[in-house]
Amino acid sequence: MTPHAPSYYAATANPFPAQPVSQGDLSADVVVVGGGYTGLSAALHAAEAGLSVILLEGKRIGWGASGRNGGQMIPGMRWGAVELVDRFGTDHARRLLEVANAAGEQVRARIARHAIACDLRQGHFHAAAKPAHLEGMRRELDCLNTLLDHGAASIVSAGDVGDYVASPVYHGGMIDKNGGHLHPLNYALGLARAAQAAGVRIFEQSPVTAIDHSGPVVATTPHGRVTARHGVLACDAFMGELDAGLGRMTMPVANYNVATAPLSADQAKALIPSGAAVSDSKFVLNYYRLSADNRLIFGGGEKYSPTPPPDVAGFVRPYLEGVFPQLKGVGIDHAWGGMVGVTLNRLPHFGRIGQSFFAHGWSGHGVLLTTLAGQLIAEAMRGTAERFDLFAALPNRPFPGGPLLRHPLYVAGMLWYALRDRL
Numbered sequence: 019m020t021p022h023a024p025s026y027y028a029a030t031a032n033p034f035p036a037q038p039v040s041q042g043d044l045s046a047d048v049v050v051v052g053g054g055y056t057g058l059s060a061a062l063h064a065a066e067a068g069l070s071v072i073l074l075e076g077k078r079i080g081w082g083a084s085g086r087n088g089g090q091m092i093p094g095m096r097w098g099a100v101e102l103v104d105r106f107g108t109d110h111a112r113r114l115l116e117v118a119n120a121a122g123e124q125v126r127a128r129i130a131r132h133a134i135a136c137d138l139r140q141g142h143f144h145a146a147a148k149p150a151h152l153e154g155m156r157r158e159l160d161c162l163n164t165l166l167d168h169g170a171a172s173i174v175s176a177g178d179v180g181d182y183v184a185s186p187v188y189h190g191g192m193i194d195k196n197g198g199h200l201h202p203l204n205y206a207l208g209l210a211r212a213a214q215a216a217g218v219r220i221f222e223q224s225p226v227t228a229i230d231h232s233g234p235v236v237a238t239t240p241h242g243r244v245t246a247r248h249g250v251l252a253c254d255a256f257m258g259e260l261d262a263g264l265g266r267m268t269m270p271v272a273n274y275n276v277a278t279a280p281l282s283a284d285q286a287k288a289l290i291p292s293g294a295a296v297s298d299s300k301f302v303l304n305y306y307r308l309s310a311d312n313r314l315i316f317g318g319g320e321k322y323s324p325t326p327p328p329d330v331a332g333f334v335r336p337y338l339e340g341v342f343p344q345l346k347g348v349g350i351d352h353a354w355g356g357m358v359g360v361t362l363n364r365l366p367h368f369g370r371i372g373q374s375f376f377a378h379g380w381s382g383h384g385v386l387l388t389t390l391a392g393q394l395i396a397e398a399m400r401g402t403a404e405r406f407d408l409f410a411a412l413p414n415r416p417f418p419g420g421p422l423l424r425h426p427l428y429v430a431g432m433l434w435y436a437l438r439d440r441l
């Protein structure tokens with residue numbers, strides 16, 4: 019059995035028994051490929067709507083980004099309200115944000131309803147890395163308040179940053195009570211248990227090697243085949259291995275996290291007095307939060323080549339110590355990485371192929387939106403596709419450059435934006 023990648027989360031995972039391998043010919047109303055939040059949520063919502071569901075996970079439930087991420091529940095989408103209004107107009111932007119912002123409430127409701135023990139905490143602080151970024155946040159909040167009855171977010175001036183985070187590098191920020199943080203793997207495992215209770219049959223170690231959408235959906239695994247009326251492709255950064263066309267729409271980017279040794283309760287409180295999740299406004303952002311046992315869980319730096327750095331902790335440490343000089347030399351107990359599926363414009367990519375649905379390309383903003391996506395997919399299967407189609411209509415195009423050049427072109431672009439962080 020492939021274990022979860024070693025991480026703080028794997029070391030503190032709630033028990034979840036290994037699931038069987040898919041064998042022989044099976045059938046269901048729905049076959050879901052991928053056992054991260056998107057697939058689990060689609061399976062759970064479809065089962066609750068009365069459909070029979072089989073979920074096929076190539077490794078273990080939560081093995082992908084859903085079991086390794088920073089746990090930051092960041093409201094909204096990667097594009098802010100101002101950008102959405104500029105591009106789509108006021109009404110369309112409002113509708114998108116209304117649906118996207120429902121995701122936070124939905125995740126909290128799921129956690130409460132299924133009693134998922136995943137260390138849920140309230141609050142997300144978006145820290146301004148430059149004074150101009152704080153001005154941008156003010157405009158963003160004004161726009162949000164005009165579009166929605168928001169009220170949950172407020173601007174924090176440079177002088178008050180210390181109430182939220184004890185770092186000398188920020189120029190203010192925005193605190194949003196609708197945000198928060200959680201233990202990502204335990205949330206995924208909790209969704210899996212809820213899906214099973216709703217009747218979903220889950221198989222692990224069952225990678226789909228081919229999928230046919232030409233009639234009924236047929237998903238082939240090494241030891242079997244599942245035939246279904248509908249398919250759900252929920253493989254995010256790994257989608258290209260299953261469907262080359264969808265793979266061209268995203269770029270897998272490696273991102274790394276560490277968990278420090280536990281801090282004392284006083285040290286932890288002094289570091290992030292608000293207890294909120296924090297992410298900053300850099301292009302290659304730093305994001306961090308406190309775990310339930312008072313470790314700092316810190317993500318920083320991106321690597322555009324597929325090989326991980328030989329020393330992940332050594333790779334992340336300079337970013338951590340840049341934000342918190344007072345933690346110089348702090349012990350690091352766990353270090354790990356994962357693949358983020360990034361689209362060209364950072365908006366997720368939703369759509370249909372025959373009777374199958376897909377949603378991927380969360381661009382590092384998937385903890386909340388994926389649970390919502392699963393619901394929208396299940397709604398669309400039941401014939402109410404209005405909210406799914408709102409997202410399916412978002413503009414997306416493949417990365418330029420063809421198979422040989424797309425990665426080098428992408429790296430050149432990323433390095434340029436990363437350089438701007440330092441200017």
Ligand SMILES: Cc1cc2nc3c(=O)[nH]c(=O)nc-3n(C[C@H](O)[C@H](O)[C@H](O)COP(=O)(O)OP(=O)(O)OC[C@H]3O[C@@H](n4cnc5c(N)ncnc54)[C@H](O)[C@@H]3O)c2cc1C
Pocket residue numbers: 051052053054055056057074075076077078079080081082083084085086087088089090091092224225226227252253254255256257259260273274275305317355356357358377378380381382383384385386388
């Ligand atoms: C290091 C890191 C930090 C992040 N931090 C944050 C954060 O703080 N906040 C935030 O909002 N987002 C964050 N993200 C992004 C977020 O984790 C993802 O957007 C989200 O988890 C995607 O969920 P998913 O279900 O679509 O994909 P995944 O969780 O990646 O699940 C896909 C699953 O499909 C399986 N699979 C793939 N191919 C096949 C196949 N052929 N057959 C069967 N199974 C298959 C994989 O094994 C995997 O389990 C982060 C991501 C990473 C990697």
